[in-house]
Amino acid sequence: MNPIRSHPVGTEAEVEDLDPSSIDDEKFDQIYPPTIRELSSLFWTPVAVAAEAAKLLVTAPGTRVLDVGCGPGKFCLVAAAATEGRFAGVEQRGELIAAARQAAHHLSLSRVEFVHANLMEIAFGDYDAFYLFNPFEENMHGHTIDSAIPLSAALFKKYTKHVAAQLDTRPIGTRVVTYMGYADDIPASYDCESALFGDDLKLWIKKRESDRDIERLGLRISRSYRGANGWVAPRPSGE
Numbered sequence: 001m002n003p004i005r006s007h008p009v010g011t012e013a014e015v016e017d018l019d020p021s022s023i024d025d026e027k028f029d030q031i032y033p034p035t036i037r038e039l040s041s042l043f044w045t046p047v048a049v050a051a052e053a054a055k056l057l058v059t060a061p062g063t064r065v066l067d068v069g070c071g072p073g074k075f076c077l078v079a080a081a082a083t084e085g086r087f088a089g090v091e092q093r094g095e096l097i098a099a100a101r102q103a104a105h106h107l108s109l110s111r112v113e114f115v116h117a118n119l120m121e122i123a124f125g126d127y128d129a130f131y132l133f134n135p136f137e138e139n140m141h142g143h144t145i146d147s148a149i150p151l152s153a154a155l156f157k158k159y160t161k162h163v164a165a166q167l168d169t170r171p172i173g174t175r176v177v178t179y180m181g182y183a184d185d186i187p188a189s190y191d192c193e194s195a196l197f198g199d200d201l202k203l204w205i206k207k208r209e210s211d212r213d214i215e216r217l218g219l220r221i222s223r224s225y226r227g228a229n230g231w232v233a234p235r236p237s238g239e
Contacts (some may be wrong), residue, residue, distance in 0.1 A: 044072065087112045125169075
């Protein structure tokens with residue numbers, strides 16, 4: 001496997017062969033420009049988490065996984081190296097997509113692709129499994145990557161509702177992994193099957209079809225999930 005190469009200030013110093021299960025995050029992040037690297041601890045998936053998440057999602061060679069809000073593609077890169085799945089990331093920020101594509105080129109990873117688009121333009125039916133690292137929390141809290149895209153509480157609700165609706169249409173057995181957050185975008189048709197990394201990484205599997213009668217009445221089935229303090233209810237509506 002080709003080595004990770006850093007490229008700050010035009011250099012290409014070899015770091016070491018990519019071992020997704022053990023490489024240090026600081027070392028991995030050398031593949032990105034400094035401005036992107038500095039955001040890693042807050043916004044990009046840690047290497048160990050990405051490798052474990054990929055193993056939870058890929059159940060057979062060629063499993064197609066979509067990373068919603070992929071940033072510079074760190075999850076997809078580690079996941080493609082750790083499994084035999086195929087990984088696609090969608091991201092609104094063009095600078096991050098360019099960094100993701102450049103990193104994939106340096107690592108010679110062919111089973112990854114990065115799409116510069118809004119998630120509303122993505123056909124969820126093209127994928128078998130999904131990864132969500134709090135993709136919409138920027139709209140709700142003070143931590144932001146930059147000012148390149150609009151952010152608002154209204155967009156948070158719009159995007160989470162859209163993702164939940166799309167996931168709800170996927171077949172029974174569909175796998176979704178979430179990292180951090182309240183899992184607002186996971187519909188009631190999914191159950192949390194396992195929780196790792198202090199309960200921050202959760203595997204959800206679709207177990208049932210939604211009750212259309214309840215939906216027509218405007219009600220929502222409440223389902224609990226495993227949080228850091230045990231099994232708790234989802235975030236109350238409006239928060």
